[in-house]
Amino acid sequence: MTTEVFVDGAAGTxxxxxxxxxxxxxxxxxxxxxxxxxxxxxxxxxxxxDTPFAVLCLPDDAAREAVELVDPAxxxxxxxxxxxxxxxxxxxxxxxxxxxxxRIADAARVSNPGCYPTGFLALVAPLVRAGxxxxxxxxxxxxxxxxxxxxxxxxxxxxxxxxxxxxxxxxNLTHKHLPEMQRHAGLEHGVLFAPSVVPAYRGxxxxxxxxxxxxxxxxxxxxxxxxxxxxxxxxxxxxxxAKGDPGELLLHRDAAPDDGMRLHVFGNEGGWxxxxxxxxxxxxxxxxxxxxxxxxxxxxxxxxxxxxxx
Ligand SMILES: NC(=O)C1=CN([C@@H]2O[C@H](COP(=O)(O)OP(=O)(O)OC[C@H]3O[C@@H](n4cnc5c(N)ncnc54)[C@H](OP(=O)(O)O)[C@@H]3O)[C@@H](O)[C@H]2O)C=CC1
Ligand SMILES: CC(=O)N[C@@H](CCC(=O)OP(=O)(O)O)C(=O)O
Numbered sequence: 001m002t003t004e005v006f007v008d009g010a011a012g013t014x015x016x017x018x019x020x021x022x023x024x025x026x027x028x029x030x031x032x033x034x035x036x037x038x039x040x041x042x043x044x045x046x047x048x049x050d051t052p053f054a055v056l057c058l059p060d061d062a063a064r065e066a067v068e069l070v071d072p073a074x075x076x077x078x079x080x081x082x083x084x085x086x087x088x089x090x091x092x093x094x095x096x097x098x099x100x101x102x103r104i105a106d107a108a109r110v111s112n113p114g115c116y117p118t119g120f121l122a123l124v125a126p127l128v129r130a131g132x133x134x135x136x137x138x139x140x141x142x143x144x145x146x147x148x149x150x151x152x153x154x155x156x157x158x159x160x161x162x163x164x165x166x167x168x169x170x171x172n173l174t175h176k177h178l179p180e181m182q183r184h185a186g187l188e189h190g191v192l193f194a195p196s197v198v199p200a201y202r203g204x205x206x207x208x209x210x211x212x213x214x215x216x217x218x219x220x221x222x223x224x225x226x227x228x229x230x231x232x233x234x235x236x237x238x239x240x241x242a243k244g245d246p247g248e249l250l251l252h253r254d255a256a257p258d259d260g261m262r263l264h265v266f267g268n269e270g271g272w273x274x275x276x277x278x279x280x281x282x283x284x285x286x287x288x289x290x291x292x293x294x295x296x297x298x299x300x301x302x303x304x305x306x307x308x309x310x
Contacts, residue, residue: 002029003299006047006076008066009057011038013151014081017257017288018055025306028053028295045069053077053299055291060084060176067109077108077298079291085111086180093184094294096303097235098125104297112294114177115286116143116195117184119206119278122238123263125185126231132219133210136188140209141181143195144251146202149282158199168196203251204286206278213272221267221274228263236304237261237285237293249279257281259289259307284308 005022009015010032022030031051037043048054048070056063056078063082070076085091092107093099098121104110113121120141127133147158158164170193181191212219222243229240241264249264261280267273280286285293289307296305 002027003053004029004031004051005295006031006051006054007057008044008048008054009062009081011035012057013148013155014283014287014291015055015057017283018057018081018291021288021292021306021308025292027299027301027305041065041069048076049074051076053079053295055295056080056082057291058082077110079110079112079294079298081112081287081291083114083176083180085109086114086117087183094290095121095184096293096297097122097232097238098184101297101303104294105300107298110294110298112287112290113184114180115145115149115204115280115282116141116193116206117177117180118261118286118290119143119204119280120181120191120208121184122261123206123208123228123276123278124187127219127224127227128186130227130231132217132224132227134215134217135186137215138189139185139187139191141191141193141206142209143193143204143206145195145197145204145282146200146251146255147197148202149197149204149286154197155201158197162199164199166196166198168194170195198251200251200253200255202257202281202283203255204278204280204282205249205251206280208276210274210276211272212267212274213270220271221265224267224274224276225265228265232263236309237289237307238263240265249277251279255281257284257289257308258310259284259293259304260309261285 094110264277
């Protein structure tokens, strides 16, 4: 017998990828509403209350509405892929490597991390915790995403405007991911976030450039890499790459789905500068893969069951 998971928003970009992973899962079965009923509040209420697990792959307002549709007496456990509950009381932040697998296993409400914050937090949170990076440092995050990161609307736009070669945005310096990055990295100040999009469907590069020599902690790039390697030693999902200069890091236009994440630390000769870089799939560890990893932990299944790891 398998365990049912209601996928609310299954026709969307993240929802479709979650359904694919659940269909291939040995212990879960996806429950999906047909086209005529997928936005019908009563049909959704029924599914949300009658299945042991639900994943919300919806815009923030619809995700909040879905939570309200759940009867407080119902036993449904929820993973929310939206940004509605990432710094909300009563929700567990669904980043098992940072928060602890036991806390996810015990949680009734899990908020999946955002795609960009997944890269940023993977790099910075363990190093702040270890005291190697100061919590009051003014961090900058430069990031590049595939256009599926903007869901159906951005996918359509990149299809309609094939001449777009690069798009930077967030130019008003307010982005929905800022509170999440600050809170879960334990920072005293908000980060300066510069996101952008390239004409690749999926994939993401998140970079944190650092002036190590200007920090009172004066960490070396090697010390940062060693700490990350120690921190993720037991992870099958996050890999810390060995010291070395690959010359370049690439995103590919037609990359295959990937639920893993690779972390790099590059440092210059004098030790003053470092570039921390996370490579991930916005639809993998950045969304759908993370949702499956959390569901696995919540249901007591092997953490990486049905994940697409290279
Ligand atoms: N794309 C990504 O890389 C990532 C996305 N996320 C998050 O996942 C969530 C979904 O994003 P994404 O899949 O990209 O977005 P999409 O726009 O591709 O999909 C959203 C889906 O939700 C449906 N929907 C909207 N309102 C309702 C409603 N009231 N009831 C039922 N269904 C509804 C939409 O319907 P319709 O098809 O009719 O528009 C659509 O199918 C967002 O909150 C986003 O922040 C998180 C991490 C990464
Ligand atoms: C390229 C692009 O538009 N990306 C989205 C972030 C992805 C998203 O909407 O989802 P999460 O917040 O759940 O990660 C944005 O910048 O708003």
